Amino acid sequence: MNEADFIWMNGEIVRWEDARVHVLTHALHYGSGVFEGIRAYETDRGTAVFRHRDHLARLARSAELYYMDLPFTQEKLREATHELIRRNELRSCYIRPIAFRGYGEMGLFPLNTPVEVVIAVWPWGAYLGEEGQRHGIRVKVSSWRRMSPDSFIPQAKACGQYLNSILAKVESAKAGYDEAILLDDQGHVSEGSGENVFVVRDGVISTPPATASILEGITSASVKQIAADLGFEVVERDIARGELFQADEMFLTGTAAEVVPVREVDDHLLGEPGELTQAIQKRFFEAIKGQREEYLEWLDIVDVEQPSVSQEQVGTA
Numbered sequence: 460m461n462e463a464d465f466i467w468m469n470g471e472i473v474r475w476e477d478a479r480v481h482v483l484t485h486a487l488h489y490g491s492g493v494f495e496g497i498r499a500y501e502t503d504r505g506t507a508v509f510r511h512r513d514h515l516a517r518l519a520r521s522a523e524l525y526y527m528d529l530p531f532t533q534e535k536l537r538e539a540t541h542e543l544i545r546r547n548e549l550r551s552c553y554i555r556p557i558a559f560r561g562y563g564e565m566g567l568f569p570l571n572t573p574v575e576v577v578i579a580v581w582p583w584g585a586y587l588g589e590e591g592q593r594h595g596i597r598v599k600v601s602s603w604r605r606m607s608p609d610s611f612i613p614q615a616k617a618c619g620q621y622l623n624s625i626l627a628k629v630e631s632a633k634a635g636y637d638e639a640i641l642l643d644d645q646g647h648v649s650e651g652s653g654e655n656v657f658v659v660r661d662g663v664i665s666t667p668p669a670t671a672s673i674l675e676g677i678t679s680a681s682v683k684q685i686a687a688d689l690g691f692e693v694v695e696r697d698i699a700r701g702e703l704f705q706a707d708e709m710f711l712t713g714t715a716a717e718v719v720p721v722r723e724v725d726d727h728l729l730g731e732p733g734e735l736t737q738a739i740q741k742r743f744f745e746a747i748k749g750q751r752e753e754y755l756e757w758l759d760i761v762d763v764e765q766p767s768v769s770q771e772q773v774g775t776a
Contacts, residue, residue: 460581460583461581461582461583462475462581463475463547463549463552463579463580463581463582464546464547465543465546465547466478466543466577466578466579467539467540467542467543467577467578467579468575468576468577468578469530469575469576469577470531470539472542472543472546478577478579480561480562480575481561481562483562483565484559484560484561484562485559485560485561485562485563485564485565485569485572486559486560486561486618488565489560489567489569489619490617490618490619490620490622491525491527491559491560491569491572491618491619492557492558492559492560492617492618492619493518493521493522493525493527493557493558493559493615493616493617493618494518494521494555494556494557494558494616494618495514495515495517495518495554495555495556495557495616496514496553496554496555496713496714496715497509497510497511497514497540497553497554497555497556497714498551498552498553498554498714498715498717498747499544499549499551499552499553499554499580499761500551500747500748500749501550501551501748502748502749502750502758502760503749503750504749504758504760505760505761505762506544506549506550506551506760506761507747507749507758507759507760507761508540508541508544508554508758508759508761509714509747509757509758509759510677510681510757510759511537511540511759512533512537512759513677513680514556514677514714515533515536515537515556516533517616517677518533518536518556518558518616519533520614520615521615521616521617522558522574524612524614524615524617525612525615525617526569526570527558527560527574528574529558529574529576530574530576531576536556536576536578537759539578540554540556540578540580541761541762543578543579543580544580544761545761545762547580547581549580549581549582551582552580552581552582552583553580553581553582553583553714553715554578554579554580555578555579555580556576556577556578557576557577557578557579557618558574558575558576559574559575559577559618560572560573560574560575561573561574561575583715585716585717585719586653586713586715586716586717587637587638587711587716587719588637591637591719591720592717592718592719592720592740593732594720594722594731594732595719595720595721595722595723595729595730595731595732596636596637596638596711596719596720596721596722596723597635597636597637597638597721597722597723597724598631598636598637598638598639598640598651598711598721598723598724598725599630599631599634599636599638599639599640599724599725600639600640600641600642600700600703600724600725601626601627601630601631601639601640601641601642601652602630603623603626603627603630603639603641604641604642604643604644604649605623605641605642605643605644605649605650605671605672605673606620606623606672607643607644607672608672609644613672613673613674614669614674614675615674616674623641624639624641624652624653625652627639627641627652628652628653631652638651638652638654638711639651639652640656640703640724642700643667643671643672644672645671645697646699646700647667647671647697647698647699647700648667648671648697648698648699648700648702648703649667649671649672649673650667650671650672650673650674651711651713651716653713653715653716654676654711654712654713654715654716654719655667655673655674655676655678655679655711655712655713656698656709656711657679657682657709657710657711657712658698658702658703658706658708658709659706659707659708659709659710659733659735659736660702660705660706660707661707662691662692662735663691663692663694664686664691664692664693664694664735665693665694665695665696665698665702666679666683666693666694666695666698667695667696667697667698668695668696668697669695670697671697671698676712676713676714677714678712678713678714678717678718678743679712679713681712681743681746681754681757682712682718682739682743685739685742685743685746685754686739688742688753689738689739689742691735691739703724703725703727704724704725704727706724706729707729707733708720708729708732708733708735708736709721709724709729709736710732710736710739710740717743717744717747718736718739718740718743718744720732720733720736720737720740
């Protein structure tokens, strides 16, 4: 991966190579953590974090769902992220805040274990490749089902739950595909290994509902608003696997993937990105780059010229 110089760790900025945890950290053994994926983009107004407060609010919700008390406020984490971007002198970057149960006790009862919070930023390009963004990707419907809401909390972005996505991702990659699509426990389309799914048929955009065990994506919500602004109908409903093969267009959304077209599903050819997908993708990239006035509220501008504060000041909760 592309390393940066500094990481924010429990209230202090440390060198990248010094951001370490104990081998008996609770989250390492049990997956007891929650995280977010956020992007910052270079715009004419400066470096802008996309929907920063929405992501931090979801981080806090995920933590609460797993009985974790965050030791820092959302505003403190926002300020720390801005400082970290400045210290690393990045104009655009991927941002990974993570809260996890640290070292202290072992065993399945976690509530006496301290909660640690770390924020890392680094340069990261198109998750599924620039070629995929332009011409579309090949996806495979995985044999692995998306986790059931009877067993986990799909609405939380929790570390351990991503073992489910890893199984699907590895299976699809070994079969020669770019990405996996998981069905839910009822056999309906759920989501990609790290993206929400949108299917276009006869000019109508359909996407799985919250009841399909999806993580309700922030990029997905943005795309729904953009689609509505462009005059397209968006429907949340159960989608059968066979509908993917008959789609006029299909695309995936996510912080890492952004908006990426799908050109092939299980060797059924959908073709090059369609007009509707291209229109939404174009508007989305204009929005994240600060080129659309109506979406400027989504951008949290970082003043990269602001003098850096000391480690002691950053460490004040």
